Amino acid sequence: MRYFLRKLAMFALTLWAAVTLNFIIPRLMPGSPVQAALSRLAGTGQTVTEAMKRAVEIQLGLPHTSLWAQYGDYLIGIMHLRFGMTYSITDVSVTRAILAAAPWTIVLVGTSTVIAFVIGTLLGVYAGWRRQTKVDSAVTIGSTFFSAFPPFFLGLLLLYFLGFKYHMFPLTGGYTPGAVPHLTLSFLGDAVYHSILPAVTLVVTSLAGWVLGMRNNMINTLGEDYVLFAEANGLRDRTIALLYVARNALLPNVTGFGLALGAVIGGSVLVESIFGYPGIGSLLLLAVNNRDYPLMQAIFLLITVSMLVTIFVVDLLYGLLDPRVRGT
């Protein structure tokens, strides 16, 4: 019990620190939302007057209170899940903006993470079992090769050839322009069609991590005595590979998978922006471009909290699974 209480206290402390840093860091960034707006305007050669500056300030509804007061409001707001209005989108609350973007990211990045994990782990098992063969080299080198592609580069290549040259896939967006998102089969089909290229990009570029991790764990486990014993007993190769070796080698990869799931909500800024995908990554980019503190803070908070919660849960599970971790 003490173990869990200690973990819980640590979690609360980390959460408070993260929440506070999340408040401070955006305010340390140079520039203000008004300046960001006005500099774009000035870049067009337009005269920027004091009156326009005032108009922008009023429209954005910028706070004029002290930092401490803002911090207090911020903490109270978080407890009520109230994050204020965004500066980037006229008349839309941060909560609404995030709720609209989150499903896209969760489905796209979440599914891609699961697919990458499953394919990568299976390939890793195979490569580890057939270590030092041509298959092993092909899988290891192949997945490393594709992971070396920056995601945006692979994304652009796919867009250019499959989207632009051969018109097999749409060039941008989460769905056909003009459609209104709703839960019907035809819309979902359309959304899946639009998500194929970004998903392929995400899967291919993240595959190697799973493959290499799993392969190395396999090779380590293959050296264990019980594997030798199983072989001596004349068990079938596949039984040994899957039930004796892979099952034990899988544990570290599962931890990694848990953490990867925690990171899903953060989206993928580069991939989402290249494919014009309406998720959290695109939203974050938008917020940063506009010095949109409320939106930025809320997204960072979401990312931090989901990460912390995942780590907390993984910690607890470890305590349950492995009594040694619990200490006393």
Add this chain to the structure above:
Amino acid sequence: MYHKTYKKGTGRQSRLALVGKLGLMTGVVTLSLAACGSTSSSASTSTKATPASTQLTIEGNTAPATVNNLNPYNGQFGVDLMYNSLMLVDPINGTMSPELATSFKAVNSTTLEFTLRKGVKWSNGTPFTPADVVFTFDMLKKYPALDGGGVWNQLSSVTASGDTIIFKLSVPDVPLNLSLASVPIVSQAVWSKVANPVTYTATSPVVTGPYTFGSFAPTKTVFKKNPLSFEASDVKPQTVAFLVGSASQSTNELLVANDTYDFSFNYFPDVQRTFVARNPKYNKYWFPAGGVVGLFMNLTSAPFNNPNFRRGISYAINRKTVENKALFGVEQVAPQTGLVLPGQLSWADPAIPNDGMITQNDQTALKYFKLAGYSQKNGKLVNSAGQQVSFSIMVPNNYSDWVAAAQEISSELGKVGMNVTLNEPTAAVYTTNTQSGLFQAAMGSFGGSGNAYSTFNPLLNSSFAAPIKSIAVSNWGRFKSAAVDRELAKLAAATTNSAMIKATYPLQEVMYTQAPVIDLYYGGMWGLYSTKHWVGWPSAKNPYTLPATWDDDLLAILMHVRPA
């Protein structure tokens, strides 16, 4: 991402729709799936391909919109097609043509009169009245957030007398007429009931313009013809659709090249190869001058406090090579007078040689440096104490064309013996530092409204020159001259066109001889269009407006295009 995509959606005129439009620009206004199925509209009908000859498609936001905001002062792309203003302003030369008002007269330098068109109807059938205009301006006074053009800084009253709207100004400012003419006019009957016009989304708009609202989806907004408009027969497309683009420049290039839009606003490097060559028969571009890109200098400290030194720099720079590095020759070099030619050729001071164009000449440059007290020694340009002239040029790190230009300037000034480095902060830091006067030299841009007063006043008026470390929204260089202020006041008070032109001569003279800013080349308006379905786009041969997808420019374009 190439920084010129920023321009998307910005009103170039001192136009009201500031924030909303700024928002549109960077790719702002976002996302979708606003609660599954909450937007009831006719998505299924709008996704059906409308026959090409009736719909005109324009690139709109770079990200899906959440809210169908049709507020004329901060709404999405296309609101300019629904709401009329008093007159249409030509962004090239600042002339006005009739809209809700048929004529304009400056009675004197503080009294401006617009005469309204008769028989105009709102889209709900009720007649448009002078009271609507007075109501609109009073609303702007009450809600400064709507008054992006800041007209109430100079206005003291707005009244109607018959069909004439009389604007009384608190200070002489005849050029304010352009800002007054650009204010979208709304219906008193509708807007007087609105609790807060700043956040009002006006989703069932009552308008006088040639188009009214058709349908909305996060990625596509359609406007349909308003049969009751006095301009209904002047526009040919039955519907105008704004389709979402991409926030990623590379993806956008593919979208545009893929024939997705009839008209879009995008800067493409090497446009001939990346756009025109994809479909040479239809794909056309026009990149006219939008404003002047120049080298701003901090005039409060040496060596830039010396006009002769600045003139020396002006002669030491080869503007053509600078433009070539920045924009690959698609734009022209700018004259040192601050005007945008050929649009403003009629304004050029005949006393200034060669329309103010300056040819690079090291000997002349050294002559001016000498007058300023600097001379070449062992290949270095040194002051009387023997120290080499050295300074940095500040430029936002993501404005790749400006960075290229600054690099070229640095190397050219290096050839006359200066040590010029680049300082490349983020755009936000750049803005803060230039406005606070914390820079030595900086790339910047100005002008581009077609109106001489709105070019020279922010650039040269002492009233903008805040002390160093205080924010100056314009006149970053802190140019101060009582004589120039008097000339600016004369220009503001001039009531006839010829008097205005004459009043700019002393200002052009100051620009030319004192070089408070080194004018380099024109920043462009990046119009890309396809003549497959529609023709009659603005072009070098027919420059009736600038190719922008917003503001008066857009309305003017819709009045000119016709089926191919």
